[in-house]
Amino acid sequence: MTKLISFSSDISNIELPKKFDYPYNYYPHTLAQIAAEELQEYLTHQNHFSHNFGIKNLESPNALGKMFGVLVVQQQDGTLGYLAAFSGKLADSTQHQHFVPPIFDVLDTNEFYLTTEKQLNELTHKIVSLENASEFTEVRKVYQKTKQLYEKLLADEQSRIKQRRKLRKKLGQQNNQLNINEEFYLREYQVYLNDKIAASKKAYQVKQHQIEELKQQRTNLSAWAQQEIFKKYAFLNYRGETKNLLDIFTNSTQNIPAGTGDCCAPKLLQHAYKHQLKPICMAEFWWGKPLKTSIRKHQYFYPACTGKCKPILTHMLQGVSIDKNPLKAQLKEEKEITIIYEDSDLLVINKPHELLSVAGKEIKDSVFSRIQKLYPNATGPLVVHRLDMSTSGLLLIAKSEETYKDLQAQFINKTIQKRYVALLDGILKEDKGKIDLPLRVDLNDRPKQLVCYQHGRKALTTWEKVEVLENKTKVYFYPITGRTHQLRVHAAHNLGLNTPIVGDDLYGKKADRLYLHAEKITFVHPTSKKQVSFTAPAPF
Template identity: 50%
Template sequence: MLHDFFQAFKTDISSISLPEKFTFPFYYEPHELSILATKDLQHYLETQTNFIHNFGLQEAQEGLVIGKMFGVLVCQNQEGQLGYLWAYSGKLAESNEHLYFVPPIFDMLPKDGFYKIEEEVVNGINREIEALENATDYILAKENGKTTQEKAAEDILKQKERIKTLKAARDQRRKELSNNLTTEELNKLELELSEESKKESILLKKMTKYWNYKIEAAKKEIAVFTSQIKVLKEIRKQKSGELQQQLFDSYAFLNQAKKIKSVGQIFDNNPPAGAGECAAPKLLHYAFENDLKPIAMAEFWWGQSPKSEVRKHKNFYPACRSKCEPILAHMLDGIVLEDNPFLENPAAGKDISVVFEDDYLAVINKPPEFLSVPGKNVIDSVAKRVKVLYPTATGPLIVHRLDMSTSGLLLIAKSEAIYKELQSQFIKRTIKKRYVAILDGIVSNDEGVIDLPLRVDLDNRPNQLVCYEHGKQARTEYKVIERKDGKTRIHFFPISGRTHQLRVHASHSLGLNCPIVGDDLYGTKSDRLHLHAEEITFFHPIVKENITIFEAAEF
C-alpha cells in the first residue's frame, strides 16, 4: 500500500536544494519542500469529499468542533525520488485510517484486533458488575441492612434512655423513703431497686445481642452479592492491566536502524494519554518501515482553536514536548538534526544598556531574545551581566523578569534592603508598567480589559493555557494607539504579571484574537517579538518620590 501514502510533489521541485540536516522538531522554520507538501495537504483538506469532520471552519456544520494537528514528512525512496507523507494526530472523523494518510502505529479500532476483543471481555465484566449492582435482591438486601441498622440503633437508644429514666426514678424513690425506713426496710428497698436495675441491663444486653444477630444476617445477605462483585472487579483489574501492557507493547516505534522501542519502554510503563498518536511519530515510523529516507518535516494546525490554548488555523507548530520528545529521541537517533536552538546562547553578541542609575538601584534596557535569569541550558542572562556590571552590589539585583523574547526595562536593586522595598511594591501592585506591541490584526475596540486566568501547559512547557479551574488570575488593560496595514499598535498595562500573559491575552480567541507580531509560540515567527516594556513607574525607597523611566521601542 506504499503507493497510497508516498505521494509525488504536484509542482516542479528540481530547483529546490535539499536541506543538509533533518528538521529539529521542537523549533524550526519549515523548509521550502515542507511548505509545498503542506500546501498540497491543505488544498486536499479544503476540497476533499472522502470524510466528514467538523473542524469548526463552516458555520452550522453538525458535530462536535475538533481542530487537528496535521503533519507532512518529505522523504526519498530507494530510487532517489522525492515525495511526501501525510498524517494527522489522533483520530480523524472517528477513524484511524483514511485515504492518503499514513496508518497509525497501532490501530485500536478494528473489531478483529486484540484490543477490541479484550476490550469486549472487560466490557462484559463491567456488564456483569452492573447487573449485580442493580439486581433487585441486592437492592432489597442493602435496604434491609440499612433499615435493620437504623431500627437497632433506635431500639437500643430507647432502652438506654429508659434505663436512665428508671434510674432517676429509683434515685428519687430512695431519697424520699430513706429517712422513714428502718435499716431492714432500707436494705430490702436497695435489693428491690438493684433487681430492677439488673433486669433493665439484662434486657439491654439481650436487645443488643438480638440486633447484632439481625445485622449480621443482613450483612450476609449483602455479602452474597458484594463478594461476587469484588471477585469480578479483581478479574477486571487483572484483565485491564494485561490489556494495557499489551497495548504498551504494541505501540512500538522504529528508527532508521530498524530498532524497535515500545511506548512502555520509553515511558517506563507510564506513558501520557495519547503518546504515539501524534503526526510526527506516525510519519517517521511509516518512513522507516518502508525504507524511506526522511528529508524534512513540518506540522500545522487545521481548524478552530481549542478554548484553552492558542492554535491558529494553518499556522506551523513544533512537536509537543511531553509526549513526543521521548519518542522522537529514539526515532531520530543517528539522524543529523538542525541545531537545537535551546542549547544556543540567544544573548551572544548583545549588550544590555543602563537607562537610569544611582547609588541604590538601576534600570536597564534588555534586548529581545535575552534571558532575564539563567536558564536550564544557557547561563548568560541579565542577572549574570549585572553582577559583572555591579560587582560591589550586595543585593539580589534582579527585582522582576521579562520573557526572553520581550525587550524593555528591568529594575535592578543594588542592595538587599532596596530589593525588599521594590519587591514589596510589586507584590502590592503599586509599580506601574506599560508595554507597547504590534499585533497581527485589527483590534476593533479602542480600549478595554482582558481577564483570562492562566496556567502552564503541562504537556507543552513553557506554553500557557487559559484555565478557569486551575489557572491564576491574569488581568490586562489595553489601549489602541494606531491601526495601519492590517496591524494594530497597542499599549498594554498588565495588572498581574503571569508568564506569557500579554502574549496569550493578545492571541487567544477570548482575548484580542490578534497575536503579537513575531510571536513564535502563539502566532507566527518573524524577525523578533514586537513586544517592549517601554515605561515603568516606581516609588524610590530613598528619594521618597515616584520615578518614571521611559525607553522607546525599536519597532
C-alpha cells in the first residue's frame, strides 16, 4: 500500500517545477499548495481519528497543534499524486491510514523499544520503591543524624583547641610539643568518632549500593536503547543509498536532537523512495493551536528545520535536482547604501533591505565590508549596532574606536532612541501597548528565535498604531532592548501582537520584502555632546 493520494482538483494545466525547492527557504509550488489545501479539507471533515487541535477553542489546555506535510510525487507512468505526513505522533499513535508511516515505529509491538521501555519502567519502579522504603529511609535518617552529631563534636573540639592556641600565643606561651599532642589527639578523636558511626554508615551504604546498581543498570539500558533507535532510523536517498542517524551525525559537533527523523519531510521522502515515486515539490504547514515558544500559526507554511532535518535531508536529497538557496541570490543583488549624514567622527547611513550589517559565514558583502573599502583609514569595529539582514533603515557608523565606544555606551545605557515603522499582516484592535517576551535562539532551527521564560534574555518593546490600510496595520515600534529578531517575534508571536510583519519569511508569510524599517534615531553626538536626530522615511 503506497499511501498515494490522487488529486481531487484539476491540475492538468499546472506546469511542473523544474527543480525541487531548496527545503530550508522556500514558498511552496502551486501543486504543493493544492495538495496542502486538500489535506486541510480532509483534516477538517475526517472521522478516522480524534485529536484536539484547538482550532475551535484555543484556550483548551489539552489542545495541541501539529505540523503536517505533503509531497507531490510522480509515478513511473507520469501520473501525479501526493503523500501526506504528520510530525511525531497524532492522537497518541504513529500510524494512520491517510498518512505515510514513520521511519521507525517505536510503538510497534514486534520491535525492541516497547519491551525496553517496560524494563526501564520496572527499574525505575524498583529504584523509587527502595528509596521510599521505610527500612531505607530509617537507615539513612539514623546515619545522617549520627554523622551530623559527630561532625559537630569534632568541629567543637577543633574550635576549642584553636582558642587555646590563640590564648597561648597571646600570653607568649607557645609550646610546639603541646601543639603536636593536640594534632595527634584530634586524629585519634576523629578515628574514634568514625568508629562510632561505622555501623550505621555500613547499613546505609549497603542499601544505597543496591539503588546505585539499579540506577546504573537503567542508565546502561537507556543508552543502549538510544543507540539502537539511532541505528533503526535508516534513511534512503534518491540514489538508493542508506544512512542511519549515527552515520548522518558522525561528523556533527551537535548531539542528535530528540525527535530527529520524526518530522514530515524525512517521512515523505522515505516513503516515496521505497515505492519508486519521484519527488516533485513539497509543503509543510501548521494546523491548530500555536505554540508558546516558537512561532507556529494555523495554516501557515514553514520550511524544514535546520537542526533536526537539514543533516538528514542533505543525505536524502542526494541525486535530486534542487534549487539554489534563494537567499544567496537576493544577497548577490547590488544594493546601494545611502549616506544620510557624515562628519569627521561618524556616519549615519540608510541600509537597504537584504544586506547584511556584518559579513556572514558564506556571504561576505555587508555594510561593514563596504564601509571598510570607503574608509580604509577608519579604526575600530565601524558598525556600532546592527539591523537584521531583511530590515532596512538607519545605522550608525563610527570612524574611530573612541567614537565607537562612546556610541556603544549610549546603547548599553539605553539612552539612544530608535523608532521603527512596520506593516503588520492584519488589523490590531488596540492603539498602543508594551510587549515583554524573553527571547533565545532556537537551537534546532537557527537563526530563528523563540520565547523562553527559563533561559531567554529580556526583550521589551513598546508600540503604537499609526493607521490601518487594506486589512493591514502600520505601527511604530520602539525597542527598549535590542535582541535578535526582537520586533519580528514580538509582532508574530501569539503572546505578542499575534500579527506577523508583512513579508516575514521566518515568522509569517513571504512577500517582496520584509516591511520593517528603522526610520528614526536620536543620540548624543560624541564630540559636540548635543542631542541629534536623523530620519529616513520608510519606503512603504
